[in-house]
Amino acid sequence: MYGLSVRWSLASAPDGTDTALREYVHDTSLARFTGMEGLRFKTWRTRPGEWFEGTYVFETAAARDAFAASFAEVAADSPGSKIIGSAPVFQETFDVVAVAEGSSGFAAGPGPV
Incomplete structure (x- = not known):
């Protein structure tokens, strides 16, 4: 498997950016990438106020x-x-060495609100 990470800094982002990003991902971006040809999965990660990242595995x-x-x-x-x-x-691109699925299973969809 083959990965890609894209990261934005939130250090100078306007107030409310974290909420706006979460709403955009939940309302729009999640549907865009669900079922995308060649994509195994995408994860959106954030450290509120610090950075926002899309991590893709193809x-x-x-x-x-x-x-x-x-x-x-x-x-x-x-x-x-x-x-x-x-x-x-x-x-940046990277190689995925392995992915393990835990006993709780893989859950697709929005994370915590």
Whole structure:
């Protein structure tokens, strides 16, 4: 499996950005990536007030690399960048060594509100 991380800094983001990002992910972005061809899963991570990140895991390096290249072209104008008020601070690819599913199972959908 092949990963991609895209991270934005929230250090200079306006008040309410954390809430706006959570609402955007729950209301729009989650549906956009559910069932996406070549994508195994995507996780949205945040440390409120510090950073916001999309972490993607793709089936093939080609699928990951194609998505990474296309996203890099529009990253500064992406919905996340518009909400945050700045472009991502980094975008990096990585290899996934393994994924373990715990006894509680894998749950797709929104996280805590």
